[in-house]
Amino acid sequence: MSKPDVTFPAWDAGREIVLDPGSPEPLYFQVSRQLHAAIEDGRLPAGARLDNEVDLAARLRLSRPTIRQAIQTLVNQGLLVRRRGVGTQVVRTKVARPLRLSSLFDDLAGLGGKPESAVLVNRVEEAGADVAELLEAPGLTHVRRLKRLRSADGEPLALMNNYLPDGLVDPGDDELRERGLYQLLRSAGVRLHAAEQNIGARLATEEDAELLQEEPGAALLTMRRTTYDDTGRVVEYGWHVYRASRYTFNLSLTNGPQ
Template sequence: MTKKYQPDIVLDREASAPLHAQISAPIKRAIVEGALRPGTRIENEIALAKRLQVSRFTARQAIQTLVEAGLLQRRRGVGTVVAPQPHLQLIQLPSLHEEIQESGHESTTEILQYNHRRATEAIAKQLGIEAEASVVELERLRRRDGEPVAILYNWLPAALAPSREELETFGLYELLRKNGVAPTSTRQSVGAERPDKREARLLAISMRDPVLTIDRTAFGADGRIVEWGFHIYRADMYRYQSTVVAQS
């Protein structure tokens, strides 16, 4: 039987980065850099938790993050292995600003809010940081050829946040990449709702018109959370596309 890969991990229990992110980061790096070949078996959660002296939940969360990113696969009777074709295209995730421009349209941004604040318990949990840590809270209105297309709410650690002036010209992910903290994967959920009165006014639609919502957490190459966002899109001006790959 092929020996399972045991990642060389040193945990810093005093660091702000959650333990599951400290576990997943070196595995992800080894896959992206090609040190781990497709089909390589990964140490199972029970053995990983025991060896690193963490809870099984923490070990499972670390592995699940990589599964959701398309880098690992769970195979019945085999275990967890490196995916045959890891989704390395996720190394550069486009922002809505870039998507609009690449489709040949003009993209403009209106900054509705740009606030420095202390993280509440809820925000801290979403970002994987300590409560009361300094964060930047954003609310932006994105337009395509002058027509409102989306309201974008984002929260990110203050140390990573671009300036208000930069965000008026460039997309958030584009600026994060320029600052060396490129989002490489996301975890997100998609829904459909009715807008409230203010949202309908900003998007120039009625309260009866449905909107598309996306709740998204973005991760950097080291496994840390880069930003958390909640976006509201006009259903008549935006289509969400995704690719689903069946696990063998």
Template sequence: MPAGDRGKEPPVGDATGVLLDLVRLDRSSPVPLYFQLAQGIQGAVVDGLLPPGSRIDNEILLAERLGVSRPTVRQAMQYLVEQGLVVRRRGIGTKVVQPQVRRPLGLTSLFDDLRNDGQEPTTAVLTLVVVPAEATVAAALGLEEGDDVVELVRLRSAGTRPIAKMTNYLPVGRVELTREAIEMGGLYELIRSAGVTLHAATQTIGARTATAAEARLLEEPRGAALLTMQRTAYDDQGVAVEHGSHVYAASRYSFQAQLLSP
């Protein structure tokens, strides 16, 4: 590929030509060839050089063109399938899909998780007002129903693609929030900068279909699958600091948990 064309997206369907130009396999390396191949393809997808919809040659042709064995290609493709970067369908072949954001289950903000994953998080503040607490919010925050709380609604995106609509409630006066500060960083970062030590949280994850308004906001089809999360975070004194109710586009987002044997 000429140097002046490297920043351009290849036409959908021209994936193998891009791979031949980008993937460099080092047969003297202790890193397995399948993993070198998988990492090369993954890098091309993340960098946008292989856009969603790009088709990759079948295993036999790709193995021949790259000078590797068919099992090597098969193992690389299986790794990419498990990472959610490609799909394989009989009669269609292997196709690049929109990569998902996989968020570990921990006391972190989506902003930090995206940034740590090498993506560019952006935030649009939709609402920042003081409202009377509804019963569920008051119960979560240990307040009386009708007490004032700060209601914060944001649209969080990775680059230009919206991922989540995030609604959070905080007790009035605990943390100073401004639109400018919220758009520059994560909510937990602002809470910690106010001198609050986040210690624990309760969290519930579910799923449902998108409303028409949510679908428009997240650029998803009406009735698309959404992941849902309700979380209440507590400080080191056991006092509730914030309560959140978030929805995520399931096509671009998933939760990831590490399970340990007792």
């Protein structure tokens, strides 16, 4: 059964958006900037639909290509989405995750969300030479393999894969659903110390798309992380993918020596 449409207060673009033709700022950018502000402050809430391009262009007395460029700018930023048969809608604000030694579960809980996990793989398997190399343990024979789908408030956000040295922790599926991996490691007495992390991007595969509720070929963020304890031992290697439309990483930069 399909969910009924949610009705939002009308947002009058013709009244809300003020354009300055004499400004050096391009008209499409003036429109996208003001739409962005309306989304950020809640005047255009998640799920709200915009008027079609023809109507918006008429209201603002602009050309349709100008309106199309303004909307596409916000689509590229993950703030709007075009849906066939529905139109252009506001999407939820992205989860902004700081780069620190914490799990996504911890960060979502700290942001006031309700993190949830579906456990897809939780087993011990033989460690091949490539996996032993990733864990920097040449003599390793077995590893704990985890694969989980992380969601917040019922919406999928990330597909998470991990290798851990066998015997480090032995979590049941219920524990993995209710707690973050780093919580489980710390509870087992593992003292997390540092990590090396690489962030990239790729397109969604058919499997990614089905699990993350995206279209095949949609943009995904990727992250690979090697985590060390206070003795220098690798305790976890993870490779995760995140919905670029709902997720971002925040980096803090400091000024280096001059």
